[in-house]
Amino acid sequence: MDGISIQIENVTVAYHGKVALHSASLNLKAGTICGLVGMNGAGKSTLFKAMMGFVKPVSGSILINGLPIRRVQKSSLVAYVPQSEDVDWNFPVSVYDVVMMGRYGYMNLLRMPRSLDRRIVRESLERVDLWQLRDRQIGELSGGQKKRAFFARALAQQGTVLLLDEPFAGVDIKTEKLMIDLLIELRQAGQTILISTHDLASITTFCDQVVLINRSILAYGDTSEVFTEENLSRTFGGFVGELPLAKRRLTQGSMSPDQEQP
């Protein structure tokens, strides 16, 4: 595998005959934080879904740690944190229960936690600073705390690949700082982290690699080489070059509406 963690070759995904991602190819090294940059509708979520096995590509292959997606799912290798959790916040589960759900893939048929599972859940909750609130019903957390709880569940899953969809959208500063620190720790532990984001300023601060996507993979590689104005203007259809890049938060709202995909 030569330290290659994510290997995507010529993947095309179509929904109801409409192509959402066209012959995407990508190789990502293990132990890196990688920013996935593109407009709404550029295929970021589709790429994630394909990597999770939620959509089956029309053609091409995806290998994670050299394994096909089917085997990857069974072994809980890939942990996924969606942009917003589509869950019922009144559901009668505690914060602890939710994080324990990250361990189900390792448990027997009855999902009975062993002491190892309990230890990992405790560690995960401590790392996101939620251990004190573990007995709260999940809906009794604040927005940032909810985000951290689901992040803790991904930690507890102990996959080698972590997919984060817009992790910093609408979170408080404490949560954002805590999560970035954790991501850097995880990178040191050898995990591969793929983050989809609109926040171009943050890319240069902690992403070693960048993937530029617009219906297909336009470019990928080390941030210093790929994160150029020319590449970005291809990604965003020529709108970035007009703005100074450094420390500028670019959001979709700053672009003309007709640039957005439906």
Add this chain to the structure above:
Amino acid sequence: MDLVQWFVAPLQHEFMLKAILVSALVGIVCSALSCYTILKGWALMGDAVSHAVMPGVVIAYVLNIPLAVGAFVFGVGSVMAIGFIKAKTRVKEDTVIGLVFTGFFALGLVLVSKVRSSIDLTHILFGNVLGISDADIVQTVIISGITLVTLAILRKDLILFCFDSTHARSIGLNITFLYYVLLSLLSLTAVAGLQTVGIILVVAMLVTPGATAFLLSDRFDQMMLIAMVTGVFSSVIGTYISYHIDGSTGGCIVVLQTLLFVMAMIFAPKHGLLVRARTSQALNKTVV
């Protein structure tokens, strides 16, 4: 008549003993399942399935095979029909559900009217636990066994499926399988509930105890326990009351369940109306 007599006297009749035991069992099973129904938001689906089993029950009766088999086929069949129509047309889901279950139910009515000599419509519609046959008791026990064992084994998978099916999928759980398990259990318990309260009121058994417990607890296991206790209580006491007042058994059971829900709604320690009113009053005072 003193209280002991009120409870003991009816038990001298064998039919009352059977009725109380069967309705208690059905109360337990339906209540357990009701926790999943309400958390998944499947109340309307439960109503649909319980009505759609009607033609299956009649056909099974005519063919002399267990009612549960016929009900199961039509229960699952109705949901597949709902899924198919929803996927292939532009009609919204609640419309499709309303359309399919009434269609199946109407078919059942037609079938009953053609074989009236051998089957009693009111028993299907309103239940007949006081006159339940031994074969029906055996069937109820088997259904209850299957349901409780399945729920015990898949308890956590089903909780995760109801709470966050995306995550369930991402860690390799087969959510299509879980979907059909929950659905099949719904069809099976609809048959069990049909014996006691009848097709029309079965959905109450599959919804109300769970809803009551949901107001009283923030922990799933507690919620399940509370649902079962209120379910059994309503079933048993409802059966007694119906004997003493010589009224509809299914009606008595469901009225009791509803009363318990209303009490929980008002007096629940955390989510009740009284507590909510008090906290918002306290808040207002501190603001002023």
